[in-house]
Amino acid sequence: MAAMETEHDKTPQSLSAKFEGSFxxxxxxxxxxxxxxxxxxxxHRNKNNFFEQHGEEGVNAEKRAISFLSKxxxxxxxxxxxxxxxDEAEDTAAWNDYMQRQQDLMEDKQPVSWFKSPWLYVECYMYRRIQEALLLNPPISDFDVFKEAKTQSFFESQQAVISLCTxxxxxLTSMDNIAENQLYDKFLEFLQVSLWGNKCDLSISAGQDNSQKTSPIDSLADLRRFMLVDDSDKVWSALMALQGSGGTEKRGARVDIILDNSGFELLTDLVLADFLISVGLAKEVRFHGKCFxxxxxxVTKEDFNWTIKQTMAFNHRQISACAVQWKRFLKEGVWSYQDHLFWTLPHEFCDMQADAADLYSTLQASDLILFKGDLNYRKLTGDRDWEHTVPFGRAxxxxxxAPLCSLRTLKANVQVGLQPGQGEKLTSQELDWMTSGKYAVVQFFCPP
Structure with a gap:
């Protein structure tokens, strides 16, 4: 079944139609x-904690939440x-309205079900139902069922964190009077570190360890051959256009980063943001995460704050120095974190202007938006069965x-913006090239 149309031009079906019965x-x-x-x-593992915090009420809530999730x-x-x-959350009506819109699209009028709905919708829906299980069962409503996995991933990436922060x-202590071409080279490094940090995705590995064990900087040269599209130079040009020249006053860019994974990937995003501010390529960075x-x-707000706190607690001089800088950025408003319910709705991003006008207006004030990861890419492109050569801007x-860029390692069956024959060649060599996480893209689009 095709997902909801929001544009006047014809677009391909949602990927669930192509992969119905298989993928x-x-x-x-x-x-x-x-x-x-x-x-x-x-x-269940936190049953004793719930009892210590809330007594029998906590234990009963644990039983009810488990029953809900088992059902x-x-x-x-x-x-x-x-x-x-x-439940009675702020987004409940929006979710139920979206479900009705999906039902209205069913040609045979059969109920919308798990196997007969757009894959993007039901995957998002499952995570919202997990949230519902907790919301309906206070006093454990704010429990994060994924926290242990996220925490483990962060600590198992310690050596990579130390290497990157160092x-x-x-x-940054040796960059006085650095030439523009050298600055460009370092910008590419940190952009690519943030890109490849996206390999650490626990939803793809179903919560199994997917941490970063080695120095990300040392791996970049070997990874370049796996970049299918690299618009890094366009991202650089967008930033440099705001630097001023010939006596023009330097304005600096506001960069918005739509976050994906916590753990090591979030560290790579923080390091990229630190670099952009510290060398003057940006004057402000806004991080956008999830509400639950x-x-x-x-990344949630709790994950973001926890990560900053953990870097403060590291017994390592360079990591502590990063943490002090990051706390200062946040205190001074140079960095900020915000969330919005739209990021945890099933909507494609082309719906944002109509369904979340306030968020769209916020992003319009940005000079560059970096969308991290696979889910953001799927929502940018509608998770549809596009031909691989369709331009990114059309999708x-x-x-x-605003000018935007997707930094994504491929872990889902959608990819646009490739050269003619590129996708077919990859398919002949590796059937799983779109889902293995081995390949990556840096794709840029600037609105007319």
Whole structure:
């Protein structure tokens, strides 16, 4: 079934239509139940904590939440109809309205169900139902079922964190009178570190260890051959255009980073943001995260603050120096963190102007928007069965708030902006090239 049309031009079907009975079915049947099982296990492992904090009320809430999630897992595995949300959260009406819109699109008028709906929708819906299980069961409503996995991933990447922070601090102390071409080279390094940090995605590995063990800087040269599209020079030009020349006053850019994963990937985003501010390529960085735990490892406000706190606690001079700088950036408003309910709705981003006008207006004030990761790419392109050669700008279907760039390692069956024959050649060599996380893109678009 095709996802909802929002543009006047014809667009391809959602990927669930192409992969019905194979990709979407197997992913729902295998990966999502595994994630639900891990969520149940996390709640059960914290039973004693719930008792210590809330007494019998906490234990009873734990039992009810587990029962809810076990029922949800059965609904998912047996292709039951998708149910309306019953909690009273701020986004409940928007979710139920979206479900009705999906129902209205069903040609046979059969109920919207797990295997017969757009894959992007039901995957997002599952994470929202996990949130519902907790919201309906106070006093454990604010429990993060993915926190343990995120924490483990961060600590298992310690050596890479030390290496990256040390490299940044030593670089920044030796950059007086650096030439523009050298600055460009260092910009490419940190942009690519942020790009390849996206390999650490716990939703793809169903919560299994996917941490970074080695120095990311040392790996960049070997990884370049796996970049299918590299618009880094266009990103650089967008930033440099705001630097002023010939006596023109330097304005500096406001950069918005739409975050993806916590753990090591978030560290790479913080390091990139530090570099941009410290060398004058940006004057302000706004980080955008999720309102509640989402796709296992996506960044929430709690994750963001926890990561800053952990860097402060590191017994390592260079990491502590980074943390002090980052705290200062936040205190002075040079950095800021914000979330919005739209990021945890199932909508494609081309719906944002109509369904979240305030967020769209916020992004319009940006000079450069960096969209991290696979889910953001799927929402940018509508998770549709595009031909690989379709231009990135066309696949955005009118989503043009400001110059934007996708930094993404490929872990889903959608990719646009390739050269003729490039996708076919990759398919002949590696059938899973779009889902293995081995390949990456830096794709830029500037609105007319």
């Amino acid at each position: 979407a079915y197997l992913t729902i049947r295998d990966r999502l139940p595994t994630i639900l099982t891990k969520a149940v296990d996390a709640i 949800l897992r059965n609904e998912l595995q047996t292709d039951k109809p998708v149910l309306p949300l019953t 490299y940044l601090r030593e670089l 735990p989402w796709f296992v490892s996506d 955005l279907r009118g989503f043009h708030p």
